[in-house]
Amino acid sequence: xxxxxxxxxxxxxHVFRDRRTLxxxxxxxxxxxxxxxxxxxxxxxxxxxxxxxxxxxxNSQQLVSKIKSSSYxxxxxxxxxxxxxxxxxxxxxxxxxxxxxxxxxSDLQHRGRxxxxxxxxxxxxxxxxxxxxxxxxITTAYQQEINPGKPLPYLIIPEPRMLYxxxxxxxxxxxxxVMALVLMIVCTALTSVSVVREKELGTxxxxxxxxxxxxxxxxxxxxxxxxxxxxxxxxxxxxxVFVLNVGIKGSIVLxxxxxxxxxxxxxxxxxxxxxxxxxxxxxxxLSMMGMMIPTMxxxxxxxxxxxxxxxxxxxxxxxxxxxYFLIIKAVMLKGLGFKYIWxxxxxxxxxxxxxxxxxxKNFKTRLS
Amino acid sequence: xxxxxxxxxxxxxxxxxxxxxxxxxxxxxxxxxxxLIGPDGAGKTSLFRILTxxxxxxxxxxxxxxxxCVKDYRQIRNRIGYMPGKFxxxxxxxxxxxxxxxxxxxxxxxxxxYALIKDIYEQIKPFNDRRAGKLSGGMKQKLALCCxxxxxxxxxxxxxxxxxxxxxxxxEFWQMLKNLKQQGITILVSTPYMDEAVLCEKIALIQGxxxxxxxxxxxxxxxxxxxxxxxxxxxxxxxxTALRKEPGVDSSYAFGESIHIxxxxxxxxxxAIQQSMVAKGHTQLSMEQIQxxxxxxxxxxxxxxxxxxxxxxx
Numbered sequence: 312x313x314x315x316x317x318x319x320x321x322x323x324x325h326v327f328r329d330r331r332t333l334x335x336x337x338x339x340x341x342x343x344x345x346x347x348x349x350x351x352x353x354x355x356x357x358x359x360x361x362x363x364x365x366x367x368x369x370n371s372q373q374l375v376s377k378i379k380s381s382s383y384x385x386x387x388x389x390x391x392x393x394x395x396x397x398x399x400x401x402x403x404x405x406x407x408x409x410x411x412x413x414x415x416x417s418d419l420q421h422r423g424r425x426x427x428x429x430x431x432x433x434x435x436x437x438x439x440x441x442x443x444x445x446x447x448x449i450t451t452a453y454q455q456e457i458n459p460g461k462p463l464p465y466l467i468i469p470e471p472r473m474l475y476x477x478x479x480x481x482x483x484x485x486x487x488x489v490m491a492l493v494l495m496i497v498c499t500a501l502t503s504v505s506v507v508r509e510k511e512l513g514t515x516x517x518x519x520x521x522x523x524x525x526x527x528x529x530x531x532x533x534x535x536x537x538x539x540x541x542x543x544x545x546x547x548x549x550x551x552v553f554v555l556n557v558g559i560k561g562s563i564v565l566x567x568x569x570x571x572x573x574x575x576x577x578x579x580x581x582x583x584x585x586x587x588x589x590x591x592x593x594x595x596x597l598s599m600m601g602m603m604i605p606t607m608x609x610x611x612x613x614x615x616x617x618x619x620x621x622x623x624x625x626x627x628x629x630x631x632x633x634x635y636f637l638i639i640k641a642v643m644l645k646g647l648g649f650k651y652i653w654x655x656x657x658x659x660x661x662x663x664x665x666x667x668x669x670x671x672k673n674f675k676t677r678l679s
Numbered sequence: 680x681x682x683x684x685x686x687x688x689x690x691x692x693x694x695x696x697x698x699x700x701x702x703x704x705x706x707x708x709x710x711x712x713x714x715l716i717g718p719d720g721a722g723k724t725s726l727f728r729i730l731t732x733x734x735x736x737x738x739x740x741x742x743x744x745x746x747x748c749v750k751d752y753r754q755i756r757n758r759i760g761y762m763p764g765k766f767x768x769x770x771x772x773x774x775x776x777x778x779x780x781x782x783x784x785x786x787x788x789x790x791x792x793y794a795l796i797k798d799i800y801e802q803i804k805p806f807n808d809r810r811a812g813k814l815s816g817g818m819k820q821k822l823a824l825c826c827x828x829x830x831x832x833x834x835x836x837x838x839x840x841x842x843x844x845x846x847x848x849x850x851e852f853w854q855m856l857k858n859l860k861q862q863g864i865t866i867l868v869s870t871p872y873m874d875e876a877v878l879c880e881k882i883a884l885i886q887g888x889x890x891x892x893x894x895x896x897x898x899x900x901x902x903x904x905x906x907x908x909x910x911x912x913x914x915x916x917x918x919x920t921a922l923r924k925e926p927g928v929d930s931s932y933a934f935g936e937s938i939h940i941x942x943x944x945x946x947x948x949x950x951a952i953q954q955s956m957v958a959k960g961h962t963q964l965s966m967e968q969i970q971x972x973x974x975x976x977x978x979x980x981x982x983x984x985x986x987x988x989x990x991x992x993x
Binding site: 313314317318321324325328329512513514516517518519520521522523676677678 | 728731732733734735752753756757759761763765767768769770771772776779780781783784785786826827
């Protein structure tokens with residue numbers, strides 16, 4: 312047992328004396344949170360809108376001022392000609408154009424219907440769709456306003472609500488994703504590199520020749536990274552709550568335990584990689600490329616899994632971070648208890664046990 | 680009973696493509712200071728790794744302290760000390776931390792066996808708080824030796840401990856090994872330096888995975904079968920070229936400032952060679968019969984074992 316603690320102490324020395332390790336360990340999560348929180352937001356704001364008003368009446372101007380007052384659009388005051396739209400789209404001065412035909416107001420009042428053209432920049436389809444939705448919503452609201460007490464016959468008014476995230480905070484979706492990603496990178500990469508470094512340096516030879524059991528070498532290697540990863544997890548949570556205003560609805564203890572399980576999954580992965588590689592570069596490349604890309608794609612926080620072909624959905628089920636993502640979303644955002652996530656937990660637990668068994672079984676008590 | 684036994688050990692690498700150790704049999708007695716002498720790539724490290732249970736031999740049996748290197752590897756690991764050829768301590772840990780860690784790892788402590796490492800440790804003690812990566816080559820080796828010794832092993836395996844170390848440190852190092860031997864520790868040491876061979880009690884010359892000879896250093900030298908001569912002149916290079924064309928000369932190689940030669944037949948007279956050289960215009964010739972050294976024996980044994988591959992100095 313004394314050997315065990317001496318080993319763990321040594322491992323902490325390695326981490327704290329290597330700036331690069333520290334940077335990956337604690338710089339990465341901060342960078343990811345800030346990036347995803349502020350730079351890579353999927354919300355659309357300040358869209359430049361060009362208005363071509365050929366009718367110049369009360370209705371068209373009322374509608375334009377409504378659009379102006381929303382935070383989504385910046386209406387360019389210059390009223391260009393019809394033919395300038397294509398140019399404005401090309402040089403990027405406009406993302407969207409709104410065209411009122413002549414007699415918009417009188418058509419609306421006398422004939423009861425008036426066309427309104429919305430042109431968007433389809434080279435960015437996601438933004439274009441969002442823009443159309445916003446404009447449609449504003450137009451519908453205006454329509455209601457000018458027809459008070461005159462309900463249109465058979466009118467269906469959808470009233471959408473975004474449950475668990477009423478204000479449409481984009482951070483909610485990626486926080487669990489970033490947690491999965493960061494823990495995966497930190498645990499897997501750092502653990503595998505730290506074992507392989509001993510092989511490269513030749514210290515593994517002495518460790519193997521010592522009476523200290525080879526399996527204990529692996530476990531003693533993993534424990535410091537487990538502790539550091541838990542600290543990391545707390546750091547991410549604190550950033551999420553205080554910087555990005557994401558509330559934790561469920562039990563923190565449950566969140567902590569589930570994260571610990573996932574960290575052990577990642578550590579097992581790292582140990583498995585370290586068993587099969589002999590250079591730090593290979594280990595780093597394997598854990599970064601082999602883990603990061605599947606985590607990004609198949610976790611579900613960047614690309615919706617439901618739209619993927621069946622084969623990829625099956626693959627997604629094999630990625631541990633996918634299950635962790637489901638668990639964290641349920642506990643953190645929806646505030647659900649253990650009885651709603653026991654299935655996911657069981658899958659993750661099964662994966663962990665399998666990986667750990669493979670890692671420990673394959674550890675060589677000799678050099679080759 | 681011998682402390683270390685190698686019985687017809689063969690080891691290949693790369694699925695049998697590279698032969699590292701070829702049918703080697705050796706015995707090292709208890710308390711011996713045994714040297715494995717051979718150039719780089721001779722198979723020294725492979726033998727050490729087999730004995731320290733880090734590698735499995737393809738064929739043959741090996742044992743240390745009576746324990747089988749394959750089956751009883753755990754018992755062996757509890758009883759030996761090993762210093763690998765590459766400097767293998769933690770560069771980012773200080774001298775003291777390294778020593779502490781290895782002492783604890785081997786279930787001991789610095790205080791417990793301090794007497795054993797005292798002589799060596801005193802020399803690096805002033806650098807206790809310096810990181811191992813920042814030590815000089817000789818000090819690194821001393822620290823590595825301390826770490827290999829700290830648990831009082833019964834057998835000590837030192838793989839090229841003096842490679843890359845300055846001459847003074849090398850001398851000190853060998854003095855330390857002699858002191859350790861007096862404590863009853865069996866020591867196996869490998870080195871590519873022939874001049875270190877005489878410092879061992881018993882040596883094995885190894886080349887290309889084959890053992891050429893096992894004996895005491897004096898025994899190996901006395902087994903040199905023919906007279907050996909040293910020739911000098913004011914132009915060594917031209918003399919060497921001329922000697923190689925001389926039919927009566929069996930082998931010739933530069934050795935420091937002179938050329939060592941052996942003759943083809945006993946009948947060939949040294950005087951005849953001298954006459955021939957004088958006739959070819961070599962001046963200031965001097966020659967004498969000398970006692971063969973370990974290196975002379977090694978070169979001769981190696982040329983016999985592999986006559987096809989010429990030794991680079993021949």
